[in-house]
Amino acid sequence: MKETTRSTRRRFLVVSGTAFGASALAGARISRVHAEGTARLKLGLVGCGGRGTGAVANALAPECNQDAVLWAMADLFPQHLKASLQNLSGMFGDRVQVPTERRFVGFDGYHGVIENCDVMLVCTPPRFTAPITLEAVKAKRHVFFEITGAVDVPSVEMILQADELSRKNGTCLLDGHVYRAHLARREAVQRMQEGQIGDITSIHCDYMRGWYRPLHRKPEWSELEYQIRNWNWFNWLNGGHVGNTLSHNLDSALWALGDQILPEACYGMGGRSTHLHPSRGTSYDQESVVFEFPNGLMLYGFIRNADGCFNSNRDIYHGTKGRCYYTAFRAPFITDLKGNVIWRAERELVERSAYEQEQIDLLEAVRTGQPIHRGKILAQSAMMCVLGQLAVFTGQRVTWKEAIDSRFAFPPHGEITWQTKPPVEPGAEGLYPVPVPGVTTITTPMA
Numbered sequence: 001m002k003e004t005t006r007s008t009r010r011r012f013l014v015v016s017g018t019a020f021g022a023s024a025l026a027g028a029r030i031s032r033v034h035a036e037g038t039a040r041l042k043l044g045l046v047g048c049g050g051r052g053t054g055a056v057a058n059a060l061a062p063e064c065n066q067d068a069v070l071w072a073m074a075d076l077f078p079q080h081l082k083a084s085l086q087n088l089s090g091m092f093g094d095r096v097q098v099p100t101e102r103r104f105v106g107f108d109g110y111h112g113v114i115e116n117c118d119v120m121l122v123c124t125p126p127r128f129t130a131p132i133t134l135e136a137v138k139a140k141r142h143v144f145f146e147i148t149g150a151v152d153v154p155s156v157e158m159i160l161q162a163d164e165l166s167r168k169n170g171t172c173l174l175d176g177h178v179y180r181a182h183l184a185r186r187e188a189v190q191r192m193q194e195g196q197i198g199d200i201t202s203i204h205c206d207y208m209r210g211w212y213r214p215l216h217r218k219p220e221w222s223e224l225e226y227q228i229r230n231w232n233w234f235n236w237l238n239g240g241h242v243g244n245t246l247s248h249n250l251d252s253a254l255w256a257l258g259d260q261i262l263p264e265a266c267y268g269m270g271g272r273s274t275h276l277h278p279s280r281g282t283s284y285d286q287e288s289v290v291f292e293f294p295n296g297l298m299l300y301g302f303i304r305n306a307d308g309c310f311n312s313n314r315d316i317y318h319g320t321k322g323r324c325y326y327t328a329f330r331a332p333f334i335t336d337l338k339g340n341v342i343w344r345a346e347r348e349l350v351e352r353s354a355y356e357q358e359q360i361d362l363l364e365a366v367r368t369g370q371p372i373h374r375g376k377i378l379a380q381s382a383m384m385c386v387l388g389q390l391a392v393f394t395g396q397r398v399t400w401k402e403a404i405d406s407r408f409a410f411p412p413h414g415e416i417t418w419q420t421k422p423p424v425e426p427g428a429e430g431l432y433p434v435p436v437p438g439v440t441t442i443t444t445p446m447a
Helices: 003-014 050-060 078-095 110-116 126-138 153-169 183-193 223-229 247-256 347-351 354-368 375-394 400-405
Strands: 041-046 068-075 103-105 119-122 142-145 173-175 200-209 265-271 286-292 298-305 312-319 322-327 333-336 341-344
Touching: 041 050, 041 110, 041 354, 050 068, 050 078, 050 119, 050 354, 068 078, 068 110, 078 103, 103 110, 110 119, 110 126, 119 126, 119 354, 126 142, 126 153, 142 354, 153 173, 153 375, 173 354, 173 375, 183 247, 183 322, 183 347, 183 354, 200 247, 247 298, 247 312, 247 375, 265 375, 286 375, 375 400
Parallel strands: 041 068, 041 119, 068 103, 119 142, 142 173, 200 298
Antiparallel strands: 200 312, 265 286, 286 298, 312 322, 322 333, 333 341
């Protein structure tokens, strides 16, 4: 590749916001950029766990956003908020300005964050993300929310509502599918969309890892508190592992396809064969999904969460002229059909933190008044995950239309408080019931 071409491509990829393209940045100009006419961007965090704390650290990184300050925080658990605040204060000093009156605890604590900030970072368990995001957009706040963002059909519709409203009121709505912020992947996607591997005919995605974040119950916790603390392993809180584990891979596939093509149907299989333990909750430990697209393209996805097994996180795009390979945040590369490498991403693009880049993109869009609208794209990715999970749990081939028309929703319905009865209880030997393919149906309550 000629140096002039490489320089132009690099400049296109690195400039904040430009990499999203005109369609993602189009919309009404932002009228409320800085609170009270100040030069500070007041950030609010809802969900003070590891990812939430990390998101704030990315947004406050010295080389990223010097005018941003952390202004308000909320979490269900006061010890989470305290630990996050201590960590961030130690890292960023007076850029963390969260006095007692702007610290909120409980299921409704996010309201206090909405009232006090310009930009919200919503990093809660997926079950709670969509309603909080929608309320924040209604209040004309810019929102970054972590994936999957939606766990069932009603929550997907909430994200679509938030997307429509954000376009009307000129606020940013950006999700945490972080691969889209990886500069090296941006170039790989651009090359695929320019036809370097030809027409994409099939996509292979796998995310196989160990049993991550197991949490054993403490006697002082109620059943509901335990399940929320251990949300990674309860389907009603995380949506199942098609979304909780494979979401990044599936979103990357839709991105490479231009966010214009959606699967028509899905079938798959899954179950549990390892780690038969109460802390495993209601989740499967292995799942496989096959998505059928209208143009004949097939996507094959594989998930495993088990210790002592082969691990892999990669995506392979098979085209009529070549193949493109991803492995997490390593350098993507393209080969011809014989396996000869014809392009590999440059180190400087690979090494740039995608987690910081997504916050750079967000806050620069807020400053410049050119909003990012990614709600609809996230809703499509989330609905693809819902479709895949329904296919695995039921053991049936489920179409996109059938999944939407089912109005599938995880219980419990309505507002959740500490008095809410959890939708699933442990049975014999403390184990929780799991969906049974061939018996479970779309209309069967699943938790």
